[in-house]
Amino acid sequence: xxxxxxxxxxxxxxxxxxxxxxxxxxxxxxxxxxxxxxxxxxxxxxxxxxxxxxxxxxxxxxxxxxxxxxxxxxxxxxxxxxxxxxxxxxxxxxxxxxxxxxxxxxxxxxxxxxxxxxxxxxxxxxxxxxxxxxxxxxxxxxxxxxxxxxxxxxxxxxxxxxxxxxxxxxxxxxxxxxxxxxxxxxxxxxxxxxxxxxxxxxxxxxxxxxxxxxxxxxxxxxxxxxxxxxxxxxxxxxxxxxxxxxxxxxxxxxxxxxxxxxxxxxxxxxxxxxxxxxxxxxxxxxxxxxxxxxxxxxxxxx
Numbered sequence: 001x002x003x004x005x006x007x008x009x010x011x012x013x014x015x016x017x018x019x020x021x022x023x024x025x026x027x028x029x030x031x032x033x034x035x036x037x038x039x040x041x042x043x044x045x046x047x048x049x050x051x052x053x054x055x056x057x058x059x060x061x062x063x064x065x066x067x068x069x070x071x072x073x074x075x076x077x078x079x080x081x082x083x084x085x086x087x088x089x090x091x092x093x094x095x096x097x098x099x100x101x102x103x104x105x106x107x108x109x110x111x112x113x114x115x116x117x118x119x120x121x122x123x124x125x126x127x128x129x130x131x132x133x134x135x136x137x138x139x140x141x142x143x144x145x146x147x148x149x150x151x152x153x154x155x156x157x158x159x160x161x162x163x164x165x166x167x168x169x170x171x172x173x174x175x176x177x178x179x180x181x182x183x184x185x186x187x188x189x190x191x192x193x194x195x196x197x198x199x200x201x202x203x204x205x206x207x208x209x210x211x212x213x214x215x216x217x218x219x220x221x222x223x224x225x226x227x228x229x230x231x232x233x234x235x236x237x238x239x240x241x242x243x244x245x246x247x248x249x250x251x252x253x254x255x256x257x258x259x260x261x262x263x264x265x266x267x268x269x270x271x272x273x274x275x276x277x278x279x280x281x282x283x284x285x286x287x288x289x290x291x292x293x294x295x296x297x298x299x300x301x302x
Contacts (some may be wrong), residue, residue, distance in 0.1 A: 021070045027054070029060040030072065035154070040298060045282060049095030051075045056060065090123055091289050096282050098123060098136065099150045102290050104268045108150065109142040123152060135192070139163060142242065145255070148273025149289050153281075161281045166237075171286065172277035175232040176221075176293050178270030178300060179251035180263055183228040185222050190216045190245040194238050201258070202240040204248050214238045216245040224301040226263075227254065230292075242271060266296040 021036055028190040031043045031052070050058045054066065054071040066072070076094070077253045088106065092099040098286035100119060102108070107118040120138060127134040137153045153159035162169055192204035192209035205211050215235030222229040228251065232242055246252055252260040254270035 009178075016076065017074045017236060019072045019211065020075075021066045022289060023067060023240060025066050026057060026062070026065040027052070027066055027072070030066055031074075035074075039115060045095065046074060048243075050166065052254045054302050059297055078213055088119060089244045090283060091291075092287070096154050096158045097280070098127075099276070099287075099289050100150050100152070102142055102147055102150045104145050104147040104275075105145050109138055118153075119150065127154070139289040140166075140237070143148045143269070143271070143274055144241075146175075146271045146273060147245065147268075147270035147294065149291055150273065151276060151278070154234075159301065162278075168279075170276070172288070173234060173273075174275040175234075175247065177232055177242065177271045178254045178266075178297050179228050179230060179246050180261060181228065181251050182223050183218075183230065183249075183251050186220045188218055188249070190214075190218070190248060192248060193199065194241065194244060196239065202238075202244050204244055212238055214235070214241045214245065221232060221244065221279060222301045227265075227300050229297065268296070272297065 009270070019030075023029070027047075028043065031038075031046070033038065035043065037213060044062070046052050047060050047062060050057055050060060051074060052087060053075070054064065056073070089101040090098060091101055091272050100123070102119050109120045120136065123136050127136055127248075134154070137156055139153050139159055139162045142148060142150055149164070153162060166168050179288045192206060192214055193208065194202050194204060194214045195211035196202050204214075213236060217233045217235060219231045220228055221231055234241065240259070243253055243256055246256075247259040254261055254266065255263070255264040255268055256270075272294055274293065275288070275290045277286065280287050281286070
């Protein structure tokens with residue numbers, strides 16, 4: 001059996017494994033031997049997506065010859081610090097997905113009135129800096145005024161894989177909301193059937209089959225002078241679901257005039273996508289992303 005030395009392994013989202021070559025051989029065989037937990041297809045994907053380097057140079061050929069003393073590096077996640085545009089922050093990036101922290105006020109995707117100032121447009125420009133043929137694909141959406149964690153795919157197969165298996169892939173998805181008034185019941189479950197009017201206003205019905213079933217769970221984290229801070233989890237993912245359900249229980253989200261709010265103390269909608277945890281569509285690894293509660297939310301409870 002050939003002998004290879006493991007030189008180093010960095011932990012964290014930008015981790016990289018470095019391996020020293022102790023005997024001559026071919027790259028594919030080397031990688032298979034050193035990563036017994038990875039399938040041949042996983043390793044081919046690493047090569048195809050330019051995540052394997054030999055002495056600092058990207059190599060994509062399976063039969064690339066290795067010489068004694070060379071170093072093979074695997075970039076498990078190609079994380080970058082640069083921002084595609086003002087306010088939009090990349091939390092994680094690899095060959096298949098991009099996770100961002102979307103700011104409030106930015107559309108997920110183009111509307112009739114706005115084509116360019118969207119997360120989709122900005123990320124498309126960003127990935128095409130490396131290769132003009134690169135594309136990104138919407139997996140799910142956040143409302144324009146909702147901030148927080150959002151997932152994009154880098155190819156159509158990954159998009160369909162995530163969307164078709166969303167309930168199985170997503171392990172945890174939580175929001176933080178500031179609502180008007182003191183919520184007396186500290187935990188609760190809201191269920192209704194949602195429909196949308198021609199003017200794009202979503203409303204609830206209590207009649208089964210009268211619209212799409214929607215289920216929302218909430219927990220009160222803090223209560224202050226006229227407001228409550230809630231953690232919210234979705235049993236279903238319908239358009240405007242959280243906003244409608246908060247109105248239904250008499251505690252509209254602050255800044256949400258469309259759904260009954262009377263106040264706007266922080267100059268934005270008080271809704272933030274806080275946690276997204278899911279199984280990676282290629283590796284199967286459990287990925288978890290958790291962002292801080294916006295400071296403007298917290299300041300209302302000091």
